[in-house]
Amino acid sequence: EVxxxxxxxxxxxxxxxxxxxxxxxxxxxxNYWMHWVRQAPGKGLVWVSRxxxxxxxxxxxxxxxxxxxxxxxxxxxxLYLEMNSLRAEDTAVYxxxxxxxxxxxxxxxxxxxxx
Amino acid sequence: QSVLTQPPSVSGAPGQRVTIxxxxxxxxxxxxxxxxxxxxLPGTAPKLLIYGNNKRPSGVPDRFSxxxxxTSASLAITGLQAEDEADYYxxxxxxxxxxxxxxGGTKLTxx
Numbered sequence: 001e002v003x004x005x006x007x008x009x010x011x012x013x014x015x016x017x018x019x020x021x022x023x024x025x026x027x028x029x030x031n032y033w034m035h036w037v038r039q040a041p042g043k044g045l046v047w048v049s050r051x052x053x054x055x056x057x058x059x060x061x062x063x064x065x066x067x068x069x070x071x072x073x074x075x076x077x078x079l080y081l082e083m084n085s086l087r088a089e090d091t092a093v094y095x096x097x098x099x100x101x102x103x104x105x106x107x108x109x110x111x112x113x114x115x
Numbered sequence: 116q117s118v119l120t121q122p123p124s125v126s127g128a129p130g131q132r133v134t135i136x137x138x139x140x141x142x143x144x145x146x147x148x149x150x151x152x153x154x155x156l157p158g159t160a161p162k163l164l165i166y167g168n169n170k171r172p173s174g175v176p177d178r179f180s181x182x183x184x185x186t187s188a189s190l191a192i193t194g195l196q197a198e199d200e201a202d203y204y205x206x207x208x209x210x211x212x213x214x215x216x217x218x219g220g221t222k223l224t225x226x
Contacts, residue, residue: 044220045220047214050214101170107160
């Protein structure tokens with residue numbers, strides 16, 4: 001059974017940093033691209049970033065480019081999202097997802113940016 | 116402003132059929148990349164209803180079906196039930212962003 005479990009969310013002050021993790025199991029992690037998607041309270045789904053199989057290629061939404069860094073540790077079957085210079089508008093539930101067919105998602109972790 | 120365009124809301128009576136449209140462009144749906152559909156109940160993670168344009172994951176009732184033509188896609192729900200009241204999102208891949216794109220979401224109300 002495919003499982004994606006996010007962790008690392010919490011309350012952080014504006015300008016602060018946070019690292020999210022996504023522990024993957026139940027599939028061959030190295031065979032798939034991975035993504036982060038977020039959803040602000042009461043808003044829709046927004047793609048944040050993606051990484052290819054071995055981490056050699058990444059892509060970001062314009063809203064997070066230069067502030068967020070996606071990475072993966074294939075030995076640990078874990079996806080990461082390093083978030084710096086956080087803003088109030090980054091407040092959201094962050095989901096990790098695997099680019100498989102069908103696509104699988106985690107349950108999400110809440111990040112709140114507030115003073 | 117979402118890359119994929121969905122109607123903000125649709126409604127239907129129990130037992131009726133409703134459709135939700137999703138319009139993209141030549142860099143995503145028309146590229147052609149697959150379309151996915153999700154159902155989201157309040158406070159929960161999105162649930163995949165359709166993948167690969169028209170395939171249903173196991174456990175999803177056949178009342179839900181997907182189709183795609185050109186730069187647009189549609190989700191059809193037949194035999195509408197009260198528990199279908201939720202937000203619905205379409206998703207695809209965009210080659211100019213090299214990432215996923217979503218519709219803004221459609222709120223389905225069962226009258």
